[in-house]
Amino acid sequence: MGTVAVIGEVVRVAGFGPAGALVLPAEDAEAVREAWRSLGPDVLVVVLTPRAAGFIVDAAPGDAAGGPLTVVMPA
Secondary structure: OOEEEEEEOHHHHHHHHHHOOEEEEOOOHHHHHHHHHOOOOOEEEEEEOHHHHHHOOOOOOOHHHOOOEEEEOOO
């Protein structure tokens, strides 16, 4: 079974941990990009906060290129 990863500000992503998601808190552009680069091949879905999504415009959505399905939380 694949993994769901959640990237973004800690106040918006922390609650996903108890549900079994891989939580990658990232408060700035470099941290978001580093979290994105750290995703392993087992990650099938990535949930981004709106702010995090703005930092990886060139990397998401990955599903078109064979990467993880990427979704953005509502603002």
